[in-house]
Amino acid sequence: MAVVFDRPHALVDVSMHYCPGCTHGIVHRLVAEVIDELNIEGTTIGVSPVGCAYNNYLYFNCDMQQAAHGRAPAVATGVKRVHPDKVVFTYQGDGDLAAIGTAEIVHAAARGEKITTVFINNAIYGMTSGQMAPTTLVGQVTTTSPYGRKPEIQGYPIRVCEMLSTLTGAAFVERVSVHDIKNIRNAKKAIKKAFQVQQKGYGFSIVEVLSTCPTNWGINPVDAMKWVQDKMIPYYPLGNFKGADLEV
Amino acid sequence: MAVVFDRPHALVDVSMHYCPGCTHGIVHRLVAEVIDELNIEGTTIGVSPVGCAYNNYLYFNCDMQQAAHGRAPAVATGVKRVHPDKVVFTYQGDGDLAAIGTAEIVHAAARGEKITTVFINNAIYGMTSGQMAPTTLVGQVTTTSPYGRKPEIQGYPIRVCEMLSTLTGAAFVERVSVHDIKNIRNAKKAIKKAFQVQQKGYGFSIVEVLSTCPTNWGINPVDAMKWVQDKMIPYYPLGNFKGADLEV
Amino acid sequence: MEQKIIIAGFGGQGILSAGRFLAYAGMLEDKNVSWLPSYGPEMRGGTANCCIIISDEQVGSPIVNDPTALIAMNTPSLDKFEKIVRPGGVIIVDSSLVGRQVNREDVVTYAIPATELASEAGNATFANIFLLGKLIAHTNIIKPESFELSLKHGLREKYHHLIPEEMKVLRRGMEY
Amino acid sequence: MEQKIIIAGFGGQGILSAGRFLAYAGMLEDKNVSWLPSYGPEMRGGTANCCIIISDEQVGSPIVNDPTALIAMNTPSLDKFEKIVRPGGVIIVDSSLVGRQVNREDVVTYAIPATELASEAGNATFANIFLLGKLIAHTNIIKPESFELSLKHGLREKYHHLIPEEMKVLRRGMEY
Amino acid sequence: MVMTKTKVFFREDRCKGCELCVSVCPKKIVIMREDRLNEKGYHPAGVIEQDKCISCAFCATICPDTVIRVEK
Amino acid sequence: MVMTKTKVFFREDRCKGCELCVSVCPKKIVIMREDRLNEKGYHPAGVIEQDKCISCAFCATICPDTVIRVEK
Amino acid sequence: MGKKVLMKGNEVIAEAAIRAGCTHYFGYPITPQSDIAHYMAKQLPLVGGTFVQAESEVAAINMLYGASGAGARCMTSSSSPGISLKQEGISYMACAELPAVIVNIVRCGPGLGGILPAQGDYFQAVKGGGHGDYKMVVLAPANLQELYELTVEAFNIADKYRTLVMIMGDGNLGQMMEPVQFKDQEDIYKDEKAWATVGTGMKRKHNTITSIYIEPEVLEAHNNKLQKKYALIAEKEVRVEEFNTENADIIVTAYGTVARIVKNVIKLAKKDNINVGLIRPITLWPFPSEAYVKCAEYAKAFLSVELSAGQMVEDVRLAVNGKKPVYFHGRTGGMIPTEKEIYDKIKEILEKLGG
Amino acid sequence: MGKKVLMKGNEVIAEAAIRAGCTHYFGYPITPQSDIAHYMAKQLPLVGGTFVQAESEVAAINMLYGASGAGARCMTSSSSPGISLKQEGISYMACAELPAVIVNIVRCGPGLGGILPAQGDYFQAVKGGGHGDYKMVVLAPANLQELYELTVEAFNIADKYRTLVMIMGDGNLGQMMEPVQFKDQEDIYKDEKAWATVGTGMKRKHNTITSIYIEPEVLEAHNNKLQKKYALIAEKEVRVEEFNTENADIIVTAYGTVARIVKNVIKLAKKDNINVGLIRPITLWPFPSEAYVKCAEYAKAFLSVELSAGQMVEDVRLAVNGKKPVYFHGRTGGMIPTEKEIYDKIKEILEKLGG
């Protein structure tokens, strides 16, 4: 009786607070699986964001710090500089990382800070009830773009991977999605490699995960997966932007 | 008796406080010349940074606001949204724009804010006595990188134009230098075009000007110009990154 | 007269809007009213409740610590609020969803299988209205006509065709 | 004994370091000392000055509002500080650079063309040392030997070969 | 009657009824149990015909709440 | 003696002696006046042989302090 | 007066601001006040105004700086952690004398804390969370009608004195609904703002908005000017409700939603023939110190009830100046004192004092 | 004790921190305290420590959060506008009970203001510039020897109570040189910090550093715990210098560099047979209120002298509690009161009171 699939050890055995079908849950599991596979639970320190994942320090079995909104990369820098031999990661949403935390992520990358960022791009502020994010698509209706995002007024969504790839200190940059099985598997590979890049000391690594927010998108979880495929991926092309060739 | 060269009207007729040979002065004059040529002195509102140019509201004959360190793009956004028919520009150093003000410049660009930014990259914090800037070159000695900037510790300099070019909202992005006559003339052309791009409503425009800080570099003004050519330009290639083709 | 009401249940059961319709109806009758929702970062899927005060006098604090009436639409809500209802008050539970009896003996209790009855009447999501009916009947806090006006005001045009049905459910609740 | 000294001039004239050497020498003689520079965002090319207190008692405030001695190395500095020197105090000016006479009659005044004399002596940048010499001679605030030790401590090794020259200038100042 | 081996295990109390597992099962054997409510108030998912299961773990892979364990 | 026309005008009080103008003059006619100090305490720049000037305005273009006016 | 409408407190603020002529709103979402932004995003464009979702609270306050400096009536809103981030900008605006309205729907801290009602930002608002000597007018409404009226007032006070005005509420006030009656027309203080940067039009010397004063004499003079202005505001703009204070045995001080609870307590106490008075500061700054002078003669004691660990109580002490004992009762973390709890505290105090 | 060295105040702070075992410094340059960063950039790497120039003050305080949470002795420094930007982070650290040292070399505000000495950030430091109920220990040294010793103490207090400690100085203190004698060995409070996130090593349950408490009961309990800690600190850690207070006619309160001026004034007054006392709070929080109780019996009046428009004077008033009149004399904008000016004020007060 072989176990084909089971809960990873690094994921605390509790029910998570996310909405039904929210892909935050999938990404949590992937991160935990990678921690298990790399056998680094005891030497990893994670940093939680402010966003729907605000209390995911409850969900990872490694040591965790909860950071102020947007500041996870700064907090992680503080941690990593104290423990250069440990693995340090941040988990951040698109409001957290791409709005209020823009300076912190850009500079963590520019400094080549040896940390890994798991970046959940769900094109919206989930936690605070569906406001426009820097990654909200043109035309998308949110509570703060009630007439749809208009480029003349609200500008254009930021492509974080493309932007960070311009920084020499960013060693590994990849965009993935978790809207179907194949992509979930790719996502895990990317997350694993990002952690390994950190372990090898190449510099900053980030994996952007296209993710869903059925609640604030106002559609059901299955349709939300389709929305990622049909609407998000065309604007946010998947793939590796940097570091695919690094040996780990 | 034709006047070949004289002080532009938009530049207040006072002595500026910059150090001998500091190219801040050249760029001020170029901006003022452009304001004169476009005949927009009466309809322009400028925003001063915190940095050596902190009080350049004294030097421009148009209305001016002085912004907190790094926040000039936010202040300019406030101004522009109140007066969409006016021309609004910011003048910022590399500490101001590329360190503390990273989020503000990225988002002004992403929003396609119809403002123009004149960005003085002198690879150092001039005002506060020569600390490392995000643009300080690898190996460069500053008061906070006394052993020279080391990539393993302080990361790599940020190429602002390359980074902002990834944003759809940024309509015009160009890097120029003022280390010799030819480049000064090119710089002026770029600044003029940036203002015109704003006037036409294409979106955000920025001109990065490679500039000197003889005082904190610890070399004389003439050698400083050579340092720009020999050291800075190789890392910060000159040229247009976006919007060269826009009709103005 | 002053009624201090708590309506509580799962998110998605129309807890907040039921309270709002009630408060609005009170206002239409020129009473002093207040409505206060519970709010939290984890409302989704979690519990929701709101406090409504309808009074002849000025409303003091909108927080209700000693309700005169409680409508409970799930077990955790009954657990939480049962004990603070004023002696002599009323507790109305949706017995389709609440798995237990009310323990208080010093209050009037109605256990109504509202979800079942409402779905029999055509729409399970009107369970809240059914229970409100009972509340109105018991307390006389507002007139059903005011409630109808309140629905008209509060619902978007495209849902107005549902109002007759909702009023029917309300009256069935009143009569239950 | 307490001496409160202001040294003032252009940036680049060695104003601050002159003060620092003086204070250090005082410390070497086990006196209580303090040194306080003026600082501003526009020091470059602008004026610079510092306050030095050398005292047998504990130093109160390091700010000097009523100097017992002033060394002025440009006209604006003389303009600014001349009036606050204590009656009976001393004002020493570099007359190579200060375009006017001292107006006070209740203080001792020395007008010394220090820049010229120092450059005659081989190095115009030692004008500050020349003037310090006069200050030391007039006030006896420290011994020249302490000053020499102070230079040794304060200058980087590679400049130590200049010390004999500086001491020569100092003594010329003392004797002027 | 043939004993079918259980390959897919659901922790029903953890299920939020999102139906993602249903949407990915190649054998279409994952269904929502409309007949019961878990303590969170959701109809949980489950597999009726375990013998048809090919242990591909697609259901478990997409489940955001790690409800599912798969054996072979 | 021939009267030479003045083409390049320096506002000496504004000059900070940075020597940039000197470094760019194609005719090498801009010099620092070591003989005088302006009120800022700098030796100002100036042109001695105005007749050699070709009014290229290089000096003025590079001057950070807008000290120089050029005529033709 | 229009007819009564039932609205959420947060929406009342937004609607009142628009009625007061606010044309520009800059904000960053944060619970429990995001409805203000949602309302503004929807309504401002319809009246020709502009809503900008800033990239952060820091950006928002600096956009406000720009817009106010450009002459607009403008506003931002946030909640505690977001307001902390605005402190530098607030100090800048105060120094540059830029009029604007800032809303703080306070949540419970410190840190990320929780999102339930609290009054733990009192010190920050009235003493100065930012650097240097400055003051803001701080308004603390207790019901939605007052919230509406004070919001309009806030814009008038701001323009009249070129000052910042903060509206301080909590999640209860922001989330609750209560009937509100809007006026048909608002009283708007008009000022041409000749100091604003709107372009010179080549018709005047250029205007400058700044907070830099390098020369100490000049900065001190500017500070003296600011202090004079604050003194004038303190003289003219104190707002306070005194409720049942005449001959009260004990005077409770409470503001905002807590004051509403205290009013219930006063009713309770009346039944027992205990005379409880309430001083409800409506302006937290300027604090209504005057109101205490007379009361200190006859009241046996003072009690400050707050959703904090003890902040406003210091201003009560300063006002009472040792004449009578001053007590404190506070709850934190989103806990709200019940009527009974407050009443018990009052009885305890009176007993102790031999009341 | 080593031999005397002549150092700048800012460098004394940095050197003392390193001696106290500070291994991590995070900061962003700002006048007049950047020398601290320069010194750290040079020296920390030599002792195996780490200097990080953050991209902003906001980033710096959050790096501090991370490093402190990871168990390091760490520090940041800035000046007024920069400290304002750190307020959110300060509130977070206070809530998460993270020990660290923050230096504020205060400059004159508000706004960008100037860079000369001021004490206008007193309220921000002692009352709470950030949101919510929290306190920091605030140390105000007056000379460089004390600056050295208190900096070492700051790290000990921080670790002992898991609290933030602020060292408050001004540009004079930071820029001046004075002889300092360093000890051969520092007294270091040792704590194993079992709460820190250093990796579980698979040997224990995972540690969490957080400031979130969603349940009101839990957050209130946490606040109560914090308040209890603050009460303990207030009991144990008050530091004050009383100088010539016995039988003084008037008691002046002044801290930092201003206190040094007042000491000169006391000498001046002695010559005229006027007895002036000085209470010099060394901890601004906890404020040495006790010291006032006894003095209020015999002193005719109190005077607070500050480089502000009147901040600490409120704490003096609270301490004196109406027993004697309390006066204020302040300068702002970088202006420093002269001895004569203060003495004149004292004479004026005593005259008015019939002294």
Ligand SMILES: Cc1ncc(C[n+]2csc(CCOP(=O)(O)OP(=O)(O)O)c2C)c(N)n1
């Ligand atoms: C300083 C500060 N500003 C604002 C907030 C409110 N806030 C909490 S989460 C959030 C955004 C969440 O969006 P995102 O980062 O995209 O995460 P998601 O919830 O979508 O996963 C905001 C604005 C806060 N807690 N702190």
Ligand SMILES: Cc1ncc(C[n+]2csc(CCOP(=O)(O)OP(=O)(O)O)c2C)c(N)n1
């Ligand atoms: C919030 C804040 N942080 C720091 C400072 C101090 N400061 C003033 S200018 C400056 C950097 C100046 O460098 P840059 O922007 O490159 O301009 P430059 O002087 O080189 O032209 C800094 C850090 C400040 N005034 N405000």
Ligand code: SF4
């Ligand atoms: S609000 Fe959106 S992002 Fe947040 S848990 Fe729910 S679905 Fe996920």
Ligand code: SF4
């Ligand atoms: S310090 Fe540098 S940048 Fe600043 S004025 Fe001087 S030379 Fe220019």
Ligand code: SF4
């Ligand atoms: S393992 Fe595969 S076949 Fe089996 S139930 Fe899951 S998805 Fe269906």
Ligand code: SF4
């Ligand atoms: S994917 Fe998971 S949570 Fe969703 S229905 Fe299936 S088992 Fe339940």
Ligand code: SF4
């Ligand atoms: S105009 Fe040309 S030729 Fe004439 S002085 Fe200037 S640089 Fe020389």
Ligand code: SF4
């Ligand atoms: S470039 Fe201008 S400032 Fe420099 S030396 Fe020439 S004239 Fe003087």
Ligand SMILES: [Mg+2]
């Ligand atoms: Mg998001």
Ligand SMILES: [Mg+2]
């Ligand atoms: Mg710079």
